[in-house]
Amino acid sequence: MRKFIILSISVFFIIVAALGAKIIFQDTNKKISSFNSSLKFEEKKDYDKAIQAILQNYEENKSSYLYNLRLGWLYYSKGENAKSKTYYQRAGEIKRNSTEAMLGLTLPVSKLEDWDLVQSTYQKILKIDPNNFYANLYLGQIYLNKTEYGKAKDHFEKIYELNPGSYDANMNLGWAYYYLGNISGARELFTNVLMLSPNDTLGMKGYELTK
Template sequence: MDHVRNALVAIFLLLMLAINAQEFESQLKAFESSYASESSGAYQDAIKSITDVYKPDSYEMNLRLGWLYYSSKSYDEACRYYQKSFQLRPLSVEARLGYAYAAAELGNWTQVEAQYVEILKTDAMNTTANYRMGLICYNRLDYTSALKYFTVTLNQYSFDYETAIMVAWTELKLGKLREAKIMFQKTLLIRPSDKSAQEGLTLIQ
């Protein structure tokens, strides 16, 4: 009986391996087809390639569909699949960023901020989340918080124009005139004819 049982187990395992191999091949072909369709701008075809083999518990498929729906401007659907992605992998930064971009297109700023907050719990130095949280705080006139977020990004990308100019304006709003002047000057080293930096300097001098 043991020999029969062992033989049946072996046959079962071989069948499972064969099924898994076939399943992987079909998924691989689906992704290849999806990328080809996307490159030609045929987003609906790219989506169909994935939905034809869709597995709800596949992080990769959900993330791919989130991106494709976002690219085709179907932002509600994009949010739905990005959410499925980070529900499968709660620490995923890429899925939460994707959700935030789609939510921003829908004007859902509460959810946008919520995703950046979650990202920073996982990756406190994430430059995208810090910069965008800085923008959110700046637009709320919460300049102290804005400067904190912008500074994280500036420390990593000191020659980035977008970050440098926002740090300069935030310091000016906080009345830090000396620091603001230095940052506006540094910004001009990045973009010598920048009107925003020039305007900031005229307000200080």
């Protein structure tokens, strides 16, 4: 009798475990299916259906980084920047050191023209990843537009040192040097720009100014 009870309990736990595994498997399948459908709709630029494919099981996955990141991107693509901002912020709260989510956040925030938040987000990224190409590039451009050429130069030099073959690094550092009076340095960089991008209008303008 005791052996039968032990056997029955064992069978019970096996059944429970099997059911649990089945539920987990079904949940995983839903996630894969939702994302695959969403990607297909996005390829067709049908953002409403791409969003709906994610939202249909968002409630049980609202703590998922990928779900929130995806919705941030899709709402941005659709032009709903306030919603995009919300989901990118949620993704950032889930993965606090994700520079991916922070860079994503700057997209809708730029459209909303919240430049203080844009700038502080780039600065936050650089505390985590000091050599981040895009944070250095875009923060440098903000300083360039503010005529804070020394600060702009520091960021552009960082990306140029790591990416000397980059069009953006050469172009932006060229203009920072020009405004700081480093004409020979600017000319060399604008020469690089025209080597990388023949007949580039902005590159030609910089090159002519440094003759």
